Amino acid sequence: MAKGPTVYHVAERAGVSIATVSFTFRQPDKVKASTRDAVLAAAEALGYVPSASARGLARGRTGALGLFAYDYLLDPAHGRREEGIAASVPAPTEGLGNEDLRLFPLYVDEVQRGVELECWRRGQALLVGGGNPENNEAVLSDIAGRVDGLAIFPRSVPSEALARIARRIPVVEVSESDLNADLDHVTVDNESGIRAITEHLLTVHGMTRLMFLGGMPSSDNDHRLQAFLRTLHDAGLSSARGPNYPCGSDERVAEVVRLLCQGGNLPDAIVCATDQDALVVLDTLAAAGVNVPKDVAVTGFDGIAAGRVVRPSLSTVRQPLEQMGRSMVQLLLDRLDNPEKPPANVHLPVRLVVRESCGCQAA
Amino acid sequence: MAKGPTVYHVAERAGVSIATVSFTFRQPDKVKASTRDAVLAAAEALGYVPSASARGLARGRTGALGLFAYDYLLDPAHGRREEGIAASVPAPTEGLGNEDLRLFPLYVDEVQRGVELECWRRGQALLVGGGNPENNEAVLSDIAGRVDGLAIFPRSVPSEALARIARRIPVVEVSESDLNADLDHVTVDNESGIRAITEHLLTVHGMTRLMFLGGMPSSDNDHRLQAFLRTLHDAGLSSARGPNYPCGSDERVAEVVRLLCQGGNLPDAIVCATDQDALVVLDTLAAAGVNVPKDVAVTGFDGIAAGRVVRPSLSTVRQPLEQMGRSMVQLLLDRLDNPEKPPANVHLPVRLVVRESCGCQAA
DNA sequence: CTGAAAGCGCTAACAT
């Protein structure tokens, strides 16, 4: 606690100059063995811990990367995540209601884990910043001042703020984005993912009346919709209904589903833009007494953990979430090495995951 | 990217001194409105972002807190967690095998989330460091040099390394610890938790032959065992067998259970030291064709998410994991304000969570 | 191979 020892103390104790101390820590083999041992011993004895601030100042680099972990569930559109994963556990009568599924790790959580694991693997320091409802800007600026590069989630940061930061340090964004075209990106193959799951519905289940449904608008979701329509078109079909996307929120998605139920003419399948949308759809259908997949099939996109646990379990397209996080780190580090190269884009494959909600192995 | 603007640039552009710029950012209301506006405008125009390194150096504080997120699952004793939560998703025949449950958030994950949320809420920067199998020491030292205070998990850091760091910055440890008595701690009421679940078995289910089982040794687990024995004693009973704790690893736990099955005389209930142990027990019993809770009841301790999802779902004692993370942050900040106060200890309550594995609502 | 010295960008007295 007591204002730790500095290079000066170590230098004095080891009987060398501060330059030698510094040098010993960065190029251990460039100093005479005896000197090195003396320095290391002194450092050890004193409990010396190099100050990252001082080093950062001197080197012009902090040596840390940042992740701005905007939490979608703190966003009004999705409602608040419960007080902690798996927190609320009603006593004996507890079942595993679909409404509890928000307690499992989400898209952002898994990507974050990937960022963390990759940083740790490389011995890279990682600053994890979080959206603070109010002063998002201030928080972001603070983070920006602390790191050499920043990873962000789409739409978690206003474009102007982003531009200001990107002028100073490299920024990488996960997911597609029609804005911020100058940033590095990590994206997935939405096209083939939607095509795979849609064709599964068409071919394996012989369905013909499909509809696309999604809540929040995004570039990814836009592309998924387009891919959906193209797939249907290629099969000589058209969408069962005008695509209900973007509805705007979970609430609106539920509303659309309720209307569908009341109307009495459900499509064969509802292809959702994301797993979260699909979970809402599943909830709503269950509440309306509609059987999935018997009366209507439902599919998602993302492959979050909750989809494995719901009943019926969710057929979906899995994104390599952890890998996406790792790739962000990779991209950041690459750009730090080579600031001038044109914006890069790591495009990752996805995988069709067939479970129950499409009608396969309908228990 | 181009070596961002500094206070000097802003000062020049605003026609003031650098001190005024600095002052404007820290005490906005202490400067004349006109000056403030000029400074802010200049900063805005220049895209000024304060350097945390410089500030840290000057103030003697980095303004960030650290979490050393040792991952137990990277530890050989527990085996490696799959490539990402919910990653491995075997096709159509997939059930939700118990072996998949390691994919859900664990004890450490939930505590980490608590630390994050609390830091974000307070606008506190948070550095999340990770165990790197090899150079744990180096990583730790690096983190220590970057933060004003550090939160750690028990036994994730060798005591000597810890001592060195604790000499420089405050360190808070979650869970009980007979070592490191000089650190601040966040603990839970193991005694009443074990007592509650044991008495539930005794009273509600009328069981008499109970045994305690646990893998890894720890102070918490030690205390749980003691509480277990005391509870039995108070009821005029004794342990059905010599307590099998600490077995040492998941493997050894499984082995003990297999022996029990072969021996043919299972106790009425196996009270596990942790949920993780209980999941292993559940797995092993299932593999041996033993029915839970019919043939034997099983209970856990922790309340991790996976316990809700297994079948039979796990009766357990839930720790307020998120709150524990939040309390660590609180403790760190308190100590920074008041370095001299004696070691503090936040002792949190736990809650009995009755599900199926104890025999309640046996489907 | 090692020492001397000049900053890195900002804060905090102390002046004014």
Added chain:
DNA sequence: ATGTTAGCGCTTTCAG
């Protein structure tokens, strides 16, 4: 209310 002036602890030429 604002300007002056020392550093904070480390890195990095440049000499020796």
